Amino acid sequence: MTDFVLVAGAWLGAWAWDEVVPGLRAAGHGVHPLTLTGLAERRGEPAGQQTHVQDVVDLVTARDLREVVLVGHSYSGIPVGQAADRIGDRLARLVLVGGNVPVDGQAFVDAGPWGVAVAEAIGANDGFWPPPAAADFAGQGLTGEQIARLVAGSTPHPGDTLTQPAALTGRLAALPATYLTCLLDSPEPPPAVAALVRDAGWHHATLDTGHWPMFSRPADLAEALLAAAAR
Template identity: 60%
Template sequence: MTRYVMVAGAWLGGWAWDEVAAELRARGHEVRAPTLSGLAGRGDVPADQETHVRDVVAEVDRLGPGEVVLVGHSYAGVPVGQAAERIGARLSRVVYVDANVPVHGESFLSGWPSEEVRRSIAEHGGVWPPPPAGEFAGQGLTDEQIARILARATPHPGATLTGPAVLDGSPGDLPATYVKCLLDGEDPPPAAAAHLAGGRWELVRTDTGHWPMFSRPRELARILHESAARA
């Protein structure tokens, strides 16, 4: 039995993992899928980057003693990667699902053209609103799946996107799996690619889009199960 703490990316709450969690629980695993501060049912909680790191660490603490696999999707790779360092010996493995990887002193928005996102945050009172349905095109999602995502997506607290990551060491020193969703591009981001070259990380490719918990939940659960087995 493996214990997972799984965190979804921007605009999403713990509900995004429902299908994946069901598959993992059917295999006998324990799954926690916390909703980060400022999102979904916790939309009234102020949040910056450090808040989200503490959210993940607190969820691990609630599990008590024993090892855990941390899973971060998209944006959530940034706080999950920092939390992985903080939980120390309790970490079994980190799985980055088409995710950003934290870099000390850099934010989620560092390293890619972000002026449009920053402007959107400023124009919407400090939050990043969910994208229109067209932004999900070409990612292996059905119209029903896109509608389901947008029906529950909530604005993302902007301070979590612009605040810097704080690391004592390198994420490359921790055992990790990087899941690259090929419909969202063939290559991992540069920070992930550098760690993959270091030998402690493994790369898994899957022929689906950026939201595999919706488009391929059973396949993603299998990948998570197999990654934990190699921890």
């Protein structure tokens, strides 16, 4: 049996995986959606980048999980990628769903030119990155109802987790990993991921939907996660 640990991206909590969980459990696996500190039902708790890394490590060790598939979506690829090395031989596979890849000494806001706008938004909103408006979800394969769920459930994201750097303790390239590109979001993986696929043997898969597949294509996402775990 595989234990899936599911971590959603910015603004979201464990609730974001509600429609993915049944497909994984029906296949006989353990499923552990995680809300990172400062988000959703944990809103108001202070958090930095390493807090989110420790959230993942603590869940795995406290529940004594084995054969773990760590799944990081979007922003959470940064803490999940760091945690993957720290759980040692408990890790079966790292899966990043349209996720950011941690780079030692680099923060989320350092990953691209858009980081300047994110940093400015954090500075203008009392240290938090405000959730997107409904219009920002357009073109991502989402229905109006799905967008409404996203907007209603999103909470401001703690800024320190986005501006503090990642700290890798091992070689990310050496980990067994799958990167899942959401084609409506971007037809190609980021350059750093493309290099890992080319040089480190990371597996690359695609899903024909947008950046939030746990809402737009939850059953297909569950199948993609099962396929990644079976590699």
